[in-house]
Amino acid sequence: MAADSSTLRITPLHKTFIAQVEGVDWTAPISDAIIAEIQKAIDKYGVLVFRKANIDNETQVALTGRFGKLDFMPTVHIKGRFPHTPQIFDLSNLDERGNIILSTNRFLSMSMKGNQLWHADMQYHPHRDKYSILRGVEIPPPGMGGETEFADSRTAYEALSQGWKERVENMVINCSLIHNRRTGAPDLYKDVDPMKWSISRWKAVYPHEGSGRKNLYVTSYGYKIDGMSVEESQKIIGELIAHGTQPQFVYKLSWNNPGDMIMWDNTAVWHRALDDSKFQHKFKRDMRRTNTLDDGPHGWGENDPNNNWRVQVPKDPYAHEKIVPKAAPADLLTAVKVAV
Ligand code: OGA
Ligand code: MN
Numbered sequence: 001m002a003a004d005s006s007t008l009r010i011t012p013l014h015k016t017f018i019a020q021v022e023g024v025d026w027t028a029p030i031s032d033a034i035i036a037e038i039q040k041a042i043d044k045y046g047v048l049v050f051r052k053a054n055i056d057n058e059t060q061v062a063l064t065g066r067f068g069k070l071d072f073m074p075t076v077h078i079k080g081r082f083p084h085t086p087q088i089f090d091l092s093n094l095d096e097r098g099n100i101i102l103s104t105n106r107f108l109s110m111s112m113k114g115n116q117l118w119h120a121d122m123q124y125h126p127h128r129d130k131y132s133i134l135r136g137v138e139i140p141p142p143g144m145g146g147e148t149e150f151a152d153s154r155t156a157y158e159a160l161s162q163g164w165k166e167r168v169e170n171m172v173i174n175c176s177l178i179h180n181r182r183t184g185a186p187d188l189y190k191d192v193d194p195m196k197w198s199i200s201r202w203k204a205v206y207p208h209e210g211s212g213r214k215n216l217y218v219t220s221y222g223y224k225i226d227g228m229s230v231e232e233s234q235k236i237i238g239e240l241i242a243h244g245t246q247p248q249f250v251y252k253l254s255w256n257n258p259g260d261m262i263m264w265d266n267t268a269v270w271h272r273a274l275d276d277s278k279f280q281h282k283f284k285r286d287m288r289r290t291n292t293l294d295d296g297p298h299g300w301g302e303n304d305p306n307n308n309w310r311v312q313v314p315k316d317p318y319a320h321e322k323i324v325p326k327a328a329p330a331d332l333l334t335a336v337k338v339a340v
Contacts, residue, residue, distance in 0.1 A: 007034060008022065009022040015248075018047040018048075019047070019049070035067070042265055047253075049253065057088055060088070060135055061290055064291065065292075071291040074311045075310070079108075089290070089291065118220055123217070124180070128200075129291040131263060134262050135287070136258060139286075147254050148253050149251065157205060157216040157244075174226070175202055179222075198309065209297070211268070222237040
């Protein structure tokens, strides 16, 4: 069959973004023409849903590589299930042996909570990711949660008032993984100053390469805006996220079958995992993600392309709980002695 633009069936799922794609034969090599069609669709829709793709890790890595240079996962996220495939980012609720993480594993239970805040993948690095491809290998039973939400941050930008558009135009935001994680789980990194750790710098707005439309690039990684206090920054970042996640810009996607796969463009949409309380310690949710780096003109944002670092976080996220109290004043010690 001629590989023309009629090969795939593309069905929009929302008024302004996200589409379902049917017609890819995942059991056969994928032609360049099909890749070009997918590329065109992702440029337009920002998110593509492929139901029952049912591919394996290697195929997912190879597929992702067709859309750009592969990223690999920062060591802070590696749980050890796929030691030979660092390109697979393990987003499951499973430990390295594939068992469900129990609530007694405090850090692993809490460290994924930041994912439930609106974000764009790898904004906390100096070289951002463009595409994410997320595959559901095992999903919780119906009614047990585990959906993923997407927000159309290009349309949200266009809907800003003129005043806001001017305010955000040259705004630069210092972004931090520690900040996101602590917002998701306030026990983590309690007394840590994010500005003393890995900070990536991104403008609030960049043109989206594939469509030319402007995109609001403000998420829960945003910590401090240049020229403002943290408090002022948080207020503005919060208002912009609230603007971009009004119901008319949001689509909630259910994972219906194991093997479902979603591709999104982090430079055109935001996303978040929904509340995990119904399934977290009970049902397996085995999600595996691959990413491409953004090699476009804004891939490094306001960061130095000659300094490619990977995120670092304090070794002990609960260090604040172990601080030894300062020695009691001498007179108090004396008083105690006397009492004894
Ligand atoms: C991700 C992510 C959300 C989810 O894969 O980057 O944020 O629902 N996932 O697992
Ligand atoms: Mn994510």
